[in-house]
Amino acid sequence: MSFNFSFATASQILFGNHSLEKVPGIVAKMGKNILLVTGRNTEKAQQLSARFPSETKVSLFQIESEPTLQVIKAGTKMAQSNNCDVVIGLGGGSVIDGAKAIAALATNKGDLMDYLEVIGKGEALTEAPLPSIAIPTTAGTGAEVTKNSVIKSLEHNVKVSLRSDLMYPNVAVIDPVLTYSMSPELTASTGVDALTHLLETFVSNQANPFVDMICREGLYCISRSLLRAYKNGSEKKAREDMAMASMLGGMALANVKLGAIHGFAGPMGGMFPIPHGAICAGLMAAVIQINIEVLTEQGKDIEKFKELAKILTGSDLAKAEDAIVWADNLIEALQIPGLSKCGLLEDDFPELIKKAKVASSMKGNPVELNDEQLRWMLEKSF
Numbered sequence: 001m002s003f004n005f006s007f008a009t010a011s012q013i014l015f016g017n018h019s020l021e022k023v024p025g026i027v028a029k030m031g032k033n034i035l036l037v038t039g040r041n042t043e044k045a046q047q048l049s050a051r052f053p054s055e056t057k058v059s060l061f062q063i064e065s066e067p068t069l070q071v072i073k074a075g076t077k078m079a080q081s082n083n084c085d086v087v088i089g090l091g092g093g094s095v096i097d098g099a100k101a102i103a104a105l106a107t108n109k110g111d112l113m114d115y116l117e118v119i120g121k122g123e124a125l126t127e128a129p130l131p132s133i134a135i136p137t138t139a140g141t142g143a144e145v146t147k148n149s150v151i152k153s154l155e156h157n158v159k160v161s162l163r164s165d166l167m168y169p170n171v172a173v174i175d176p177v178l179t180y181s182m183s184p185e186l187t188a189s190t191g192v193d194a195l196t197h198l199l200e201t202f203v204s205n206q207a208n209p210f211v212d213m214i215c216r217e218g219l220y221c222i223s224r225s226l227l228r229a230y231k232n233g234s235e236k237k238a239r240e241d242m243a244m245a246s247m248l249g250g251m252a253l254a255n256v257k258l259g260a261i262h263g264f265a266g267p268m269g270g271m272f273p274i275p276h277g278a279i280c281a282g283l284m285a286a287v288i289q290i291n292i293e294v295l296t297e298q299g300k301d302i303e304k305f306k307e308l309a310k311i312l313t314g315s316d317l318a319k320a321e322d323a324i325v326w327a328d329n330l331i332e333a334l335q336i337p338g339l340s341k342c343g344l345l346e347d348d349f350p351e352l353i354k355k356a357k358v359a360s361s362m363k364g365n366p367v368e369l370n371d372e373q374l375r376w377m378l379e380k381s382f
Helices: 021-028 043-049 068-080 095-104 182-204 211-233 236-253 260-271 277-296 303-313 320-334 346-357 370-382
Strands: 012-015 035-039 057-062 086-091 132-136 146-154 158-164 173-174
Touching: 012 021, 012 236, 021 086, 021 132, 021 173, 021 346, 035 043, 035 068, 035 095, 043 057, 043 086, 057 132, 068 146, 086 095, 095 132, 095 146, 095 158, 146 260, 158 260, 173 236, 173 370, 182 211, 182 236, 182 260, 182 277, 182 303, 182 320, 211 236, 211 303, 211 320, 260 277, 260 346, 260 370, 277 303, 277 370, 303 320, 346 370
Parallel strands: 012 173, 035 057, 035 086, 086 132, 132 173
Antiparallel strands: 146 158
């Protein structure tokens, strides 16, 4: 664990039930020409638009699925053509990621590929993005407090990041009430994503005491509330816990690299139409298990995994391996379909392993895993 670290997040965080009502006042200090990025369902966006004064111009841009290169370019063109001076992302992680990317590309010259990791040139942004506000309507990605946008390349069949310290939203507005309308299935999928962010950053080889503190609180929130939110979507405390956990997970992953679960998630999500949360769910137990086994074989410390198990199970007597059982039981209770039911075949394993090994997230895994160990993970998850 490093005692030398830095930490960054959104410039301002506004958390609380009905905090959406404060957005018009925040926007008034930022600009009067808004690009409002939203998802397939525009109901919440229309309600927010109605709150703005008549002199405020609102241009609506929809991201109906995952943001692709083509979608980001179209949104950027709209922002520039309409001379927008503020970008608001109101929706799930894909919407907020799209809004952050559009805000960045609107002020920076060149093509999106110039700035993308892995498949692009990976150049640094030189200009500050348009002022942005991130308002999540799900509890999972934590995108409202991160500095990257996950973008899908249809040409390369992979998801990659546009990443910059300049891309943190100016304001993150987290209103748990907005998550009440999530279905049980979406609650489960996004909740597991938040859990994975917290879990992987907690055991990351880049872990530090400050992020550990954040992860512990987030893991406690999820361990007591994810199943409750899944079973009763209107339970106030459970929804608040999950919104908090999602935000804390975003803070953690913005400052510490993740691990093998997300190392596979980018390539797998690019190659197959599998929900991100389902990928995380499918891989979670196997990744915990292989990391514990390899660390033990190498005579390295597994205290973080012991602490993880104690937090998740609520038992001070828990052993590291109990985290594996807990994860398996959770995924079963949430009824998230396995990877074998999502179109993934064993013939795809070599390509997945090849792509995962060069993924940015894989660099944070607590121990380096070889091809054989990575394949075992896939087989175990399959």
